[in-house]
Amino acid sequence: MSGSASPDRPLPLSDVPCWDHETDVIVVGFGAAGACAAIEAAEGGADVTLFEVASGSGGTSAMAGGDIYLGGNGGTPVQRKNGFVDETDDFFRYMMMAGGPDADEERVRLYAEGALEHFEWLKSQGVPYRDTWLPGKPVMPGTGDCLILSGNEYAWPFKEKAKPCPRGHLPEATGETGGFVLLEALARRVRARGVDCRFDTRVVALIADENRGVHGVVWIEGGHTRFARARRSVILCTGGFVLNEEMLRRHVPLRSRLGDEGLSGGHDDGSGIRMGMSVGGEAIHMDELFLTLPFYPPESHVKGILVDEEGRRFVNEDAYAGRVAHFIAERGGNRFHLLVDDALFERPTEYSRIEIAAVGETWNEIERELDLPPDRLAATVDRYNRHARRGEDPDFHKDPAWLAPLETPPFAALACHLDQAYYPFFTLGGLRVRPTGEVLTAGGEIVQGLRAAGRAACGLPRWGKGYSSGMSLGDCTFFGRLAGRSAAAAPAR
Ligand SMILES: Cc1cc2nc3c(=O)[nH]c(=O)nc-3n(C[C@H](O)[C@H](O)[C@H](O)COP(=O)(O)OP(=O)(O)OC[C@H]3O[C@@H](n4cnc5c(N)ncnc54)[C@H](O)[C@@H]3O)c2cc1C
Known part of the structure; x- marks a missing residue:
């Protein structure tokens, strides 16, 4: 120099x-x-x-x-x-x-x-x-x-x-x-x-x-x-x-x-x-x-719902994965889960490092396994399902093409944690x-x-x-x- x-x-x-x-x-x-x-x-x-x-x-x-x-x-x-x-x-x-x-x-x-x-x-x-x-x-x-x-x-x-x-x-x-x-x-x-x-x-x-x-x-x-x-x-x-x-x-x-x-x-x-x-x-x-967070593929997972560590939704999951990742990263806490039912579940890609965190026959069971506040997750899914059956998402406006009630057991929660899943930038x-x-x-x-x-x-x-x-x-x-x-x-x- x-x-x-x-x-x-x-x-x-x-x-x-x-x-x-x-x-x-x-x-x-x-x-x-x-x-x-x-x-x-x-x-x-x-x-x-x-x-x-x-x-x-x-x-x-x-x-x-x-x-x-x-x-x-x-x-x-x-x-x-x-x-x-x-x-x-x-x-x-x-x-x-x-x-x-x-x-x-x-x-x-x-x-x-x-x-x-x-x-x-x-x-x-x-x-x-x-x-x-x-x-x-x-x-x-x-x-x-x-x-x-x-x-x-x-x-x-x-x-x-x-x-x-x-x-x-x-x-x-x-x-x-x-x-x-x-x-x-x-x-x-x-x-x-x-x-x-x-x-x-x-x-x-x-x-x-x-x-x-x-x-x-x-x-x-x-x-x-x-x-x-x-x-x-x-x-x-x-x-x-x-x-x-x-x-x-x-x-x-x-x-x-x-x-x-x-x-x-x-x-x-x-x-x-x-x-x-x-x-x-x-x-x-x-x-x-x-x-971003490659939570799709598999594409069926776009029909799942994402929840934070309080069991609450916070984004329309059909947005581009890059937008979804920003909503996750800007939110408090580290633990995020993608909820899917048996009709939607496919194994996530290996590179996504998204792992199965809990499997259960009811959403209450999943909630307990994840140590989430009682009834919160079950209530979130219940509300989502009620509207999804009518092809609506009044809370986050997910497009009807990606709406499906999560009602076919067994159910699964997939871990999208910030410190574990793949979040490239x-x-x-x-x-x-x-x-x-x-x-x-x-x-x-x-x-x-x-x-x-x-x-x-x-x-x-x-x-x-x-x-x-x-x-x-x-x-x-x-x-x-x-x-x-x-x-x-x-x-x-
Ligand atoms: C896996 C992956 C997939 C992606 N896919 C897409 C996609 O499909 N579409 C899209 O739009 N974007 C994509 N991106 C982002 C995109 O590739 C980059 O944002 C873009 O290529 C940046 O181009 P650039 O010309 O600015 O920089 P670069 O392509 O990085 O070029 C900069 C060059 O400058 C050289 N350099 C740096 N400093 C100096 C220096 N001091 N002296 C001399 N040389 C220097 C570097 O060696 C490098 O060759 C992807 C990125 C990755 C990593």
Whole structure:
């Protein structure tokens, strides 16, 4: 490291001894966001250099299911082929709800209007898609089918504000390799566009002038410190901060409720977010997580009911598992149970670590076995059953499609305890950016020469309770492209 420069402290421009490398655009990180930024910057006529700390491309993106959340303009060809009409306004309204109290309207509008074109662009980059639809509530199905339901579209309250439609688009891939297939195609395109890719290089600091305008990066290669100049822009695409325990503890109150199930390809240490902050960039929604509990599959368990340690329901169980997990984590206590009857029971997946906590012929028996307050559980189930028989859920508005009275013994309680079941998570907070990726200060000023995309930025997904699978990669790829285009068009300094 040169002098005291670090991710938290830029190297003053005047301290650069000499430029080891000069280019128009520097992209840091070769995941989905970095790949898309590099492709578009190169297509925009810029010389592009990509620094990647790992020995190859992919990042967390290559580990993903590859699901991308798309729709609008009447529907993608896959949606239309399978009989779904997806108007832009419905897509927009859903995305605004999914973005939560601080949804970014400008960003959502651009995405809702541009997602159809983006799908065509992904295909033109060589990402393979079938035109098939897989019904139900699949999670990383690995069948190679394209269209899946991946969010809260058909669940209350979302279904009341926007006409529901499935929007998860998976690449054609065997097993759970969708993200790998996506990144393979994008990486091929990056190479074909002549981007100078430098692996095993860690960017450790930005280089900034006295006005905090960014001119380049300090990088480490083979133990040597080097200095690279970006004539137009640096684009930080370094991923989130799920591996940075100190940042998690500082920013994410839910952290203390969760285990060590942070989802990452290995380098989500928040370095890009810290570098952006070191030149005045603001980080926003740093407390928000994607968090889930795979209580389905089996799909029949969506018809079960979830109760807390007082034996009370607290959520419509047909919501996306990510939303349900947030309701669990925000509630007091550690012990949560999914109640099912014999008609619904199937063994939970091994990876969910959901175990059978109690089995009984009556709900009172289960209640005693779980050491819950007397009659509470039996009363909860009784009330649920009474309404479910009429196809109603006045308390939590579960859709009639998922309502079934729990009345076929034996009954079971499945343990979804926070300290035992599998609750994986990744971070949604990051640098505050314009849709062009330009990093903003707390006062709303643009940090000159700096852009960010993907989970280093706070983009479309910014509210854990609204997250739908496919929103992160949708955001990374769509706004990664915009950042690349905008960087290539920026004036050279
Ligand atoms: C198992 C799993 C399944 C998922 N499934 C989906 C899904 O189906 N759909 C969806 O939308 N999301 C999914 N996600 C989330 C999604 O994969 C990530 O949010 C997304 O890939 C982040 O992309 P990114 O480009 O911002 O970061 P990454 O893909 O992580 O890329 C960042 C790159 O930057 C590099 N880097 C970091 N710091 C430095 C540095 N200082 N110098 C140089 N290089 C650096 C890293 O090595 C990495 O290659 C999933 C995640 C996991 C783990």
